[in-house]
Amino acid sequence: MIQHRAGIRIFNLATIASILLALFAALPVRADIVIDWPEIVVASDGVNPVNGFADIFITLTGADLISPPSIDAFNLRFDVVSGVGLTFSTPQNAVVNPLFPNANFFAPGSYPSTTVEAANDGTGVALANGKGLIRAPFTAPGNGQTYTISINTQDTQLSYQGNAFNFVASGGSVTVQAVPEPAAIFGMGVVALVSAAGAVATRRRKLVRQ
Numbered sequence: 727m728i729q730h731r732a733g734i735r736i737f738n739l740a741t742i743a744s745i746l747l748a749l750f751a752a753l754p755v756r757a758d759i760v761i762d763w764p765e766i767v768v769a770s771d772g773v774n775p776v777n778g779f780a781d782i783f784i785t786l787t788g789a790d791l792i793s794p795p796s797i798d799a800f801n802l803r804f805d806v807v808s809g810v811g812l813t814f815s816t817p818q819n820a821v822v823n824p825l826f827p828n829a830n831f832f833a834p835g836s837y838p839s840t841t842v843e844a845a846n847d848g849t850g851v852a853l854a855n856g857k858g859l860i861r862a863p864f865t866a867p868g869n870g871q872t873y874t875i876s877i878n879t880q881d882t883q884l885s886y887q888g889n890a891f892n893f894v895a896s897g898g899s900v901t902v903q904a905v906p907e908p909a910a911i912f913g914m915g916v917v918a919l920v921s922a923a924g925a926v927a928t929r930r931r932k933l934v935r936q
Contacts, residue, residue, distance in 0.1 A: 728893075728916050732839050737880060747898070748816055751758070758786060758787045758790035758791065759784065759785075759790055759853070759891055760784070760787060760894045760895075761784060761785075761859070761882065761895050761896070762782075762783075762785070762896035762898060763780060763782065763804060763875045763877060763898035763899075764780055764781070764894070764898050765877075765896050765898050766778060766780055766898070766899065766901065768899075768900070768902055768903070769903050769904075770868030770869075770902050770903065770904050770905065771906065772868055772869065772870060772905070772906060773905035775865050775867055776867075776868050776902060777803035777863065777864070777865050778863070778864055778900065779861050780861070780875075780900070781820065781821065781858060781860045781899045782802065782858070782860050782862060783822075783856055783858050784825065784854040784855070784856070784857045784858075784859060785856070786853060786854070788842055788932060791855060793893060794853040794854055795852070796851060796853070796886050797825070797851035797885065797886050797891070798849065798887065799883075799885050799886075800825075800882075800884045800885070801882055802860060802882050803877070803880075803881035804877050804897075805875070805877075805878050806873055806874070806875060807876045808872075808874040809871050809872060809874060810867075810871075811866060811867040812864055812865070812866040812867075812873045812888065812900060813864065813865050813866075814864050815864070815865065817860045817862050817863070818856045819831070819860065820858025820860055820861055820912075821856075821858070821861050822858050823858045824857070824858045825851065825857040825858060825859055826851065832906035850886050850887070864900065867902070868904065870903060870904030871902055872900070872902075873899060873901075873902075874897065874899050875897050875898050875899060875900060876897040877895035877896070877897055879895050883897060885898055887924070
């Protein structure tokens, strides 16, 4: 009787294990797609606003690099999480190596962020490493500061026929570096030279008096 119960217990454990393995094997596990915001540096005169853009690309790793999935739609949202004054204008289709050469864009959002919804016409296309999703134009004050940009994973999605893929999102930043205009630099140089000349003249007068 004891041996019989032990046999039943072993059989049950083996059955449960085989069922779990079958379930996991059936799941479309893909976490090898990476979407990231690059580190961007733009120069300004310290006064006037500056314009720039970020090109958002797909990076494939692991299994997806070997066997890329197809995709027919994507949503993409990015937020400014630190820094004041940076605003996004209407997103554009990717200029470099676009995933969808003729993407249809739907209703860009108006947060202190932006949401991009895009879809391909017709059937899906296969992902490839380095494919471009969008170009995101922005405007920032010229006073020099760093803005932290986050990709919102709840509103970002890559899908094919309504089935979403797992992905990894990586934020980045926009840094505005205030660089004085040449005329301003020349003016500062003149002031410095005049100050230095005045200091030398004062020193000479003191020496003569001695």
